[in-house]
Amino acid sequence: xxxxxxxxxxxxxxxxxxxxxxxxxxxxxxxxxxxxxxxxxxxxxxxxxxxxxxxxxxxxxxxxxxxxxxxxxxxxxxxxxxxxxxxxxxxxxxxxxxxxxxxxxxxxxxxxxxxxxxxxxxxxxxxxxxxxxxxxxxxxxxxxxxxxxxxxxxxxxxxxxxxxxxxxxxxxxxxxxxxxxxxxxxxxxxxxxxxxxxxxxxxxxxxxxxxxxxxxxxxxxxxxxxxxxxxxxxxxxxxxxxxxxxxxxxxxxxxxxxxxxxxxxxxxxxxxxxxxxxxxxxxxxxxxxxxxxxxxxxxxxxxxxxxxxxxxxxxxxxxxxxxxxxxxxxxxxxxxxxxxxxxxxxxxxxxxxxxxxxxxxxxxxxxxxxxxxxxxxxxxxxxxxxxxxxxxxxxxxxxxxxxxxxxxxxxxxxxxxxxxxxxxxxxxxxxxxxxxxxxxxxxxxxxxxxxxxxxxxxxxxxxxxxxxxxxxxxxxxxxxxxxxxxxxxxxxxxxxxxxxxxxxxxxxxxxxxxxxxxxxxxxxxxxxxxxxxxxxxxxxxxxxxxxxxxxxxxxxxxxxxxxxxxxxxxxxxxxxxxxxxxxxxxxxxxxxxxxxxxxxxxxxxxxxxxxxxxxxxxxxxxxxxxxxxxxxxxxxxxxxxxxxxxxxxxxxxxxxxxxxxxxxxxxxxxxxxxxxxxxxxxxxx
Numbered sequence: 001x002x003x004x005x006x007x008x009x010x011x012x013x014x015x016x017x018x019x020x021x022x023x024x025x026x027x028x029x030x031x032x033x034x035x036x037x038x039x040x041x042x043x044x045x046x047x048x049x050x051x052x053x054x055x056x057x058x059x060x061x062x063x064x065x066x067x068x069x070x071x072x073x074x075x076x077x078x079x080x081x082x083x084x085x086x087x088x089x090x091x092x093x094x095x096x097x098x099x100x101x102x103x104x105x106x107x108x109x110x111x112x113x114x115x116x117x118x119x120x121x122x123x124x125x126x127x128x129x130x131x132x133x134x135x136x137x138x139x140x141x142x143x144x145x146x147x148x149x150x151x152x153x154x155x156x157x158x159x160x161x162x163x164x165x166x167x168x169x170x171x172x173x174x175x176x177x178x179x180x181x182x183x184x185x186x187x188x189x190x191x192x193x194x195x196x197x198x199x200x201x202x203x204x205x206x207x208x209x210x211x212x213x214x215x216x217x218x219x220x221x222x223x224x225x226x227x228x229x230x231x232x233x234x235x236x237x238x239x240x241x242x243x244x245x246x247x248x249x250x251x252x253x254x255x256x257x258x259x260x261x262x263x264x265x266x267x268x269x270x271x272x273x274x275x276x277x278x279x280x281x282x283x284x285x286x287x288x289x290x291x292x293x294x295x296x297x298x299x300x301x302x303x304x305x306x307x308x309x310x311x312x313x314x315x316x317x318x319x320x321x322x323x324x325x326x327x328x329x330x331x332x333x334x335x336x337x338x339x340x341x342x343x344x345x346x347x348x349x350x351x352x353x354x355x356x357x358x359x360x361x362x363x364x365x366x367x368x369x370x371x372x373x374x375x376x377x378x379x380x381x382x383x384x385x386x387x388x389x390x391x392x393x394x395x396x397x398x399x400x401x402x403x404x405x406x407x408x409x410x411x412x413x414x415x416x417x418x419x420x421x422x423x424x425x426x427x428x429x430x431x432x433x434x435x436x437x438x439x440x441x442x443x444x445x446x447x448x449x450x451x452x453x454x455x456x457x458x459x460x461x462x463x464x465x466x467x468x469x470x471x472x473x474x475x476x477x478x479x480x481x482x483x484x485x486x487x488x489x490x491x492x493x494x495x496x497x498x499x500x501x502x503x504x505x506x507x508x509x510x511x512x513x514x515x516x517x518x519x520x521x522x523x524x525x526x527x528x529x530x531x532x533x534x535x536x537x538x539x540x541x542x543x544x545x546x547x548x549x550x551x552x553x554x555x556x557x558x559x560x561x562x563x564x565x566x567x568x569x570x571x572x573x574x575x576x577x578x579x580x581x582x583x584x585x586x587x588x589x590x591x592x593x594x595x596x597x598x599x600x601x602x603x604x605x606x607x608x609x610x611x612x613x614x615x616x617x618x619x620x621x622x623x624x625x626x627x628x629x630x631x632x633x634x635x636x637x638x639x640x641x642x643x644x645x646x647x648x649x650x651x652x653x654x655x656x657x658x659x660x661x662x663x664x665x666x667x668x669x670x671x672x673x674x675x676x677x678x679x680x681x682x683x684x685x
Contacts, residue, residue, distance in 0.1 A: 025422075025423055025424060025425045026423065026424065026425060027424070027425050027449070027485035027486065027487075028424045028425070028481060028482050028485040029482070029485070029486075029670075030482065030666065030667045030669075030670030030671060030674070031060060031667055032420065032424060032482070033476065033479055033482045033666070033670070034058060034060060034476075034663045034664075034666045034667050035058050035060055035420070035663075036058075036398055036417050036420055036476075037055055037056065037057050037058075037398075037416045037417055037420075038055070038056040038398065038399065038476075039053055039054070039055050039056075039391065039398070039399045039400060039401065039414060039416050040053065040054050040055075040056070040379065040391065040399065041053060041054045041093060041094055041095060041379065042379050042381050042389055042390075042391060042401055043095045043096050043097055043381065044097070044381045044382075044383055044389055045097045045101040046097060046099060046100075046101045046384065047101055047384065048074070048075075048383040048384050048385050048387075049073060049074065049075050049101070050071055050072065050073060050074065050097070050101070050121070051071075051072045051074050051381075051389055051401065051413065052069055052070065052071050052072075052084065052095035052097065052104055053069070053070055053072070053081075053095065053401060053414075054067050054068070054069055054070075054092070054093045054094065054095065055067065055068055055069075055070055055081075055416060058663050059663075060663055060664065060667070063662060063663050063664040064663075065663065066088075066089075066090075066091060067091040067092060067093045068083060068085060068086030068087075068091075068092050069083070069084050069085040069086065069092045069093070069095050069104070069106055070082060070083055070084060070086075071083075071084040071104075071121065071122055072401070072413060072414070074389070074403055074413055077411070081414065081416075082122060084104060084119060084121065084122060084123075085104070085106055085108065085117070085119055085126060087108070087110050087126075090108060090109050090110040091107075091108065091109050092106050092107070092108045092110075092117075093106060093107050093108075094106055094107045094138060094139070094231070096139070096140075096141045098118070098141070098145055098206065099141075099143075099144065099145030100145070101121075102120060102121055103118055103119065103120055103121060103124075103206060104118065104119050104121055105117070105118050105129065105139070105141055105148075105206075106118075106119075107136065107138070107139065108126070109135075110126070111128055111131075113132075113134070113135050113136075114135040114136050114137070115128055115129070115130045115131065115132060115136055116128075116129040116130040116136060116139050116148065116150065116208075117129055118206045118207075127205075127206070127207065128207075129148070129202075129206060129207050129208055130148070130150065130160075130200065130208045131208070132150070132152060132160040132161075132212070133158075133160060133161055133162035134152050134153065134154065134160065135152060135153075136150050136151070136152045137151050137152050137153070137195065137224075137230075138150070138151055138224075138230050138231050138234075139151075139231075140231055140234045140236065142236050142240040143236055143237075143238055143239070143240050144239070144240040145202070146201065146202055146240065147199055147200065147201055147202060147240060147267075148199065148200045148202055148208065149197055149198070149199050149215065149234055149236070149243055150197070150198055150199075150200065150212070151195055151196065151197045151198070151216075151223065151224060151234070152195070152196065152198075153193055153194070153195055153196075154193065154194070154195075154196045154217075155190070155192055155193045156191075156192030156193070157192075159198070159211075159212065159214065159217075160198050160211075160212045161211060161212070175188060175190075175191075176191070177189075177191065179252045180252070180254070180255040180585075181250075181254040181255050181583065182583075183583055183627045184226060184227060184583050184584075184627065185226070185227040185583070185627055185628060185657060185658070186227070186623075186625040186626065186627060186657035186658070187227070187627075194220065194221055194222050194223075194250065195222040195223060195224055195225075195226060195229075196214065196215075196216050196217050196223065197214075197215040197216040197217075197223050197224075197234070197243070197245055198212035198213060198214055198215055198217075199212065199213045199215050199243065199267065200212050200213075213267075215243055215245070215265050216245060216247060216263070216265075218273060219247055219249060219263065219273070220249065220250045220251075221247045221248050221249040221250040221251075222247065222248050222250070223245050223246065223247035223248075223263075224245070224246060224247075225246055225247070225248045225260055225285070226248070229246060229285075232285075232286055232336065233245060233246035233285055233286070233287070234246075234287075235287040235288050235289050235296070236289065237289050237293065238289050238290065238291055238292065238293035239293055240267075241266060241267055241268070242264055242265060242266040242267055243264075243265050243267070244262055244263065244264050244265075244276070244287040244289065244296060244298075245262070245263055245265070245287070246260050246261070246262055246263075246284065246285045246286075246287065247260065247261055247263055248260045249261070255583060255584065255585040255586070256305065256585050256586050256589065257281070257304065257305065257586060258282055258283050258301070258304060258305055258306065258307050258586050259280075259281045259282060259283070259304060260283050260284055260285055261275050261276075261277045261278060261280075261284055262275075262276045262277045262284045262285070262287050262298055263275055263276070264276050264296075276296070276316065277298075277300065280300055280302075281304040282300065282301040282302055282303055282304045282305075282306070282309060283300065283301040283307070283309070283311070284298055284299075284300045284301075284314075285298065285299060285300075285311075286298050286299045286311075286334070286336065286337045288337045288338060288339055288346075289339075290339050290343040290363075291339055291341060291342075291343050292343040293318065294317065294318055294319065294343065295315055295316065295317065295318065295343065295363065296315075296316045296318055297313060297314065297315050297316075297326070297337050297339070297346055298313075298314050298316075298337070299311040299312065299313055299314070299334040299337060300312055300314050305586045305589065305590045306586075306590045307467075307584075307586060307587055307590070308465070308467030308499070308506055309333075309503070310331070310332075310333045310503040310506075311333040311334040311335070312325050312326075312327050312328055312334070313325075313326045313327040313334050313337065313346065313348060313361060314326065315363065324366075326346075326361060326363070326366045327348075327361060327366055327368065328366075329366065330361075330366070330368050331502040331503060332350040332351065332352060332359075332368075332500075332502075333350055333351065333499065333503070334348050334349070334350055335348075335349045335350055335351065335356070335378075336348065336349045336378065336380060338380045338381070338382050338388070339382060340360075340382050340386070340388075341382050341383065341384045341385075341386060342386070343363070344362070344363055344364070345360050345361060345362050345363055346360070346361040346363065347359070347360060347361075347371075347380045347382060347388060348360075348361050348368075349377055349378060349380065350500075351469060351471065351499045351500030352370070352500050353443060353500050353501060354431055354443055354445060354469065354471045354472050354494065354500065355373070355374060355375065355376070355471060355472050355500075356375070356376040356377055356378070356471060356472075356473060356500075357370050357371065357372040357373065357375075357377055358370075358371050358372050358377045358380055358388075358390060359371060371404065371408065372390075372392070372404075374394060374472060375392045375393060375394040375472055375473070376392065376393050376394060376471065376472060376473030376474070377390050377391070377392050378390065378391050378392075378399075379391040385405075385406060386405075386406030387403060387404055387405040387406050388403075388404055389401060389402070389403050389404075389413070390402055390404070393473055393474035394472050394473060394474060395427070395429050395445070395447055395472055395473065395474065395480055395481055396426065396427070396429065396474075396481065397417065397421055397474060398417060398474040398476075399474065400412065400413070400414045400415055400416060400417075401413040401414045424485070425449060425450065425485065426450055427447050427448060427449060427450060427480075427481045427484045427485065428446075428447070428448050428449070428450045428452075429445065429446070429447050429472070430445070430446050430532070431443065431444070431445055431446075432444050432445070432446060432527075432528075432531045432532075434523060434524055434527040434531075435523065436495070436496065436516070436519065436520040436523050436524065437496055437515075437516035437517075437519040437520050437523070438516065440496070440505070442493065442494060442495065442496070442520050442523070442524065443493075443494050443501075444491060444492055444493040444494060444524055445470065445471075445472070445480070445491070445492050446489055446490070446491055446528075446531075446532055446535070447480040447481055447483070447484040447489070447490040447491075448484050448488070448489040448490070448532075448534070448535075449484055449485065449487065452534055454534070455534060455535075455536040455539070456487070456488060456489040456534050456535055456536060457487070457488050457489070457536055457539045457540065457541075457677075457681040457682065458488065458489050458491055458525075458528070458535050458536060458537050458539065458540035458541075459483050459484075459488040459489070459490050459491065459540070459541055459542075459543060459677060459681075460491050460492075460493070460521070460525065460540060460541070460542040460543065460563070461478060461480060461483070461490055461491065461492045461543055461544065461548070462492075462493075462495075462521065462542060462543065462544035462547075462548035462551045462552070463478070463492065463494075463498070463544070463547070463548055464544070464545050464546030464547045464548045464549075465497070465498075465499070465546070465547050466495075466497045466498075466509050466513065466517065466547035466550075466591075467497055467498070467499055467506050467509070468498065468499055468547075469494050469498045469499050469500050470492035470494070471494075471500065476666065477545075477659055477660060477666075478543075478545060480492065482670070486674050486677070486678070487682070488677065488681070489532070489534070489535045491524075491525075491528065491535070493520055493521055493524040495509075495516065495517035495520035495521060495524075496508040496509055496512075496516035496517055496520055497509025497516075497517055509591070510590070510591060511591070511592060511593050511601075512605075513547075513550065513554075513591065513592070513605045514554045514558065514604070514605035515605070517551065518551070518554060518555070518558060518559070521542075521551070521555075522559065522562070525537050525540070525562070539564065539681055540562075540563050540564065540681070541563050541564055541565040541566065541567065541676075541677050541680055541681055542555060542562070542563045542565075542566055542567070543566070543567035543569075543673065544567070544568065544569065544571065545568075545569035545570050545571070546569070546570050546571070546628075546629060546658065547572070548569070548571070549568040549569050549570050549571020549572065549629075549634075550571050550572040550573075550607065551571075552566045552567065552568035552571055552618070553568055553571050553572065553573050553607035553637055554605070554607050554610075555616075556607070556610075556611075556613070556614045556615075556616050556618065557607055557609075557610025557611065557613045557614055558610065558613075560613050560614065560615050560616055562616075563616055564616070564617070564680040564681060565616060565617045565618065565619070565676060565677065565679075565680035565681070566616050566617070566618040566619070567618070567619045567621070567673055567676060567677075568618060568619070568620055568621070568634070568637065569621040569622070570621070570622050570623065570626055570628075570629045570631075570633075570634065570658055571620075571629070571633065571634065571637065572607070572629055572633055573607055573608055573633045573634070573636045573637040573640070574606065574607070574608040574633065574636060575592065575602070575603075575605065575606040575607075575608075576596060576602070576603075576606065576608075577632070577633065577636075578629065578633065579592070579595065579596040580596065581630045581632070581633075582627075582628060582629065582630070583627050583628065584628065592605075607637075608636070608640075611640040611644070612644075614640065614641065614644060614646055615646060616646070617646065617647035617648065617676075617680060618637075618641055618646065618647075618648050618649075619648070619649050619651065619672065619673065619676040620634045620637050620638045620641070620648065620649065620650045620651070621634070621650075621651045621652075621653075621669065621672070621673075622634035622635075622651075622652055622653070623652075623653045623654075623655075623656030623657050623658065623659070623660065624652060624653065624654045624655075624656070625654075625655065625656060625657040626656075626657050626658045627657075628657075628658045629658065631652065634650070634652075635650075638650040649672070649676070651668075651669070651672050653665055653669075
């Protein structure tokens with residue numbers, strides 16, 4: 001089944017604009033991708049007149065990125081963004097309007113460390129608000145404007161003012177541990193150091209007044225959670241009398257547990273913290289208090305140890321304490337939660353069949369209405385007039401701001417990459433579906449140069465997770481548009497285990513990593529010529545990262561004649577070693593059936609067992625700071641290739657983690673990948 005959506009159709013207000021192609025347009029290349037501006041973190045003034053947002057620009061030559069803040073009058077259709085805090089050599093981010101709407105709070109490192117600053121709008125002189133002894137990771141302003149919650153990594157026995165006693169000189173450089181979780185994502189853990197939340201009172205001048213009060217310090221653990229938690233895990237009570245926050249307790253069970261809890265901490269002197277979700281041993285997060293003070297919403301999983309379980313929206317009546325599973329009957333997983341201004345509904349984002357829309361959820365009955373169609377919606381900011389602002393991207397273009405009014409009409413607010421995209425050839429995009437494993441309907445996407453003549457080589461992109469998706473969204477790491485621009489049909493298939501199709505489909509990959517997903521990829525590739533005759537599936541390479549990298553290693557042994565080349569990035573090569581080396585054991589143990597010694601078919605899906613069948617030329621890539629899938633997995637795969645005389649290349653980044661984040665490293669990554677594809681699909685051209 002084919003559903004064509006050409007790039008021209010993506011020019012609606014529901015998706016970033018694709019500009020018409022000038023005569024001098026050319027294909028997008030890796031430096032174009034790395035150099036695009038990145039918009040994020042929108043905030044609205046209380047009266048809904050202004051929106052502030054951060055914009056990150058890249059200096060490729062210097063290999064640096066800089067973030068500044070911009071202000072936009074959304075009441076005027078012809079308004080242009082104006083810089084409000086953009087200091088050369090510094091970064092300003094995370095804007096928040098003061099209650100008066102005349103001042104903007106934000107993070108800046110202009111003092112030499114990351115602190116909260118404040119500026120009068122539109123052109124006032126910035127004033128430093130906090131002077132903590134450490135870098136602040138983030139902040140949240142109370143609804144009444146009189147308090148500021150901040151969070152930072154703080155050592156045991158210290159606070160934001162510093163450490164009471166001088167540290168003794170270390171005896172050697174060794175780290176000492178007596179329990180697991182010694183490292184996480186890309187950082188070695190420092191015992192006793194956690195992300196902790198504090199609150200400052202603000203004076204009439206808007207500056208922090210007096211010492212910061214500890215909010216989360218009574219509980220050992222990270223609040224917000226690491227490595228990705230932030231302001232979405234902090235919620236003020238509507239009357240500013242309490243703070244709700246998500247915490248991962250440090251109790252020795254972190255490597256095996258997905259349990260995070262929501263703590264309600266009243267700010268009255270001597271008031272005790274209350275664990276609102278103590279009964280649930282799975283994930284609880286995304287707390288959001290209603291503007292009228294009656295409700296606290298959050299999202300929760302039900303199954304301990306499963307990081308891809310469905311996130312169901314819960315609602316607590318703050319008067320009675322009654323908790324309702326508001327979206328229990330909706331088979332989608334909440335990704336973010338924001339309250340409408342009237343407290344009668346929630347704006348919730350969720351994956352849904354290759355898109356990431358925003359939905360309205362009625363508080364009274366849990367009814368769900370989809371509000372946007374195409375594209376990847378995030379950063380939903382409700383307005384007092386019933387509308388809301390959001391960021392949206394798609395395969396066609398990166399994030400811009402869109403306004404949806406209370407009647408559902410949309411208006412594009414920004415076009416930050418207009419000049420850069422105008423010089424690039426647009427791509428054609430189409431969705432397709434076919435019968436996959438077990439006869440189930442499986443969906444995919446095709447991205448290719450517009451106006452193509454003749455046959456196109458195929459680049460099959462296999463997403464990670466594995467509970468994830470290559471949906472209609474922009475990416476700076478695995479970008480179908482930039483791959484297609486090199487003269488390929490970039491194809492992705494949402495195999496069994498992907499998200500956005502209901503929880504049963506996501507769960508179906510459990511203990512079946514190499515089964516149904518591989519069958520889906522084979523059936524999808526077989527179906528492609530009947531879906532689009534321009535795709536030459538006999539001239540194809542496959543590429544994947546993380547689980548996608550695992551699938552490349554699995555394909556090498558199970559489908560060695562399927563592709564002319566493979567690219568495996570941060571891929572699992574040996575499941576046995578992975579079971580003992582990864583830091584988040586819950587992920588590995590849930591997906592494969594417990595610790596290694598308890599698995600009844602532990603070796604069934606292990607790529608290392610089939611290396612003698614390998615013969616496909618393979619490019620192997622990894623970051624040395626990757627603790628999720630240690631880089632030794634890729635060294636082992638490269639060794640297996642080299643020892644058997646199989647054409648192969650290894651690319652290692654000493655300063656990258658599970659992802660490739662630095663600008664010049666991104667360029668190097670893409671050039672190696674594109675050279676590898678060209679060598680095997682285009683004869684080296």
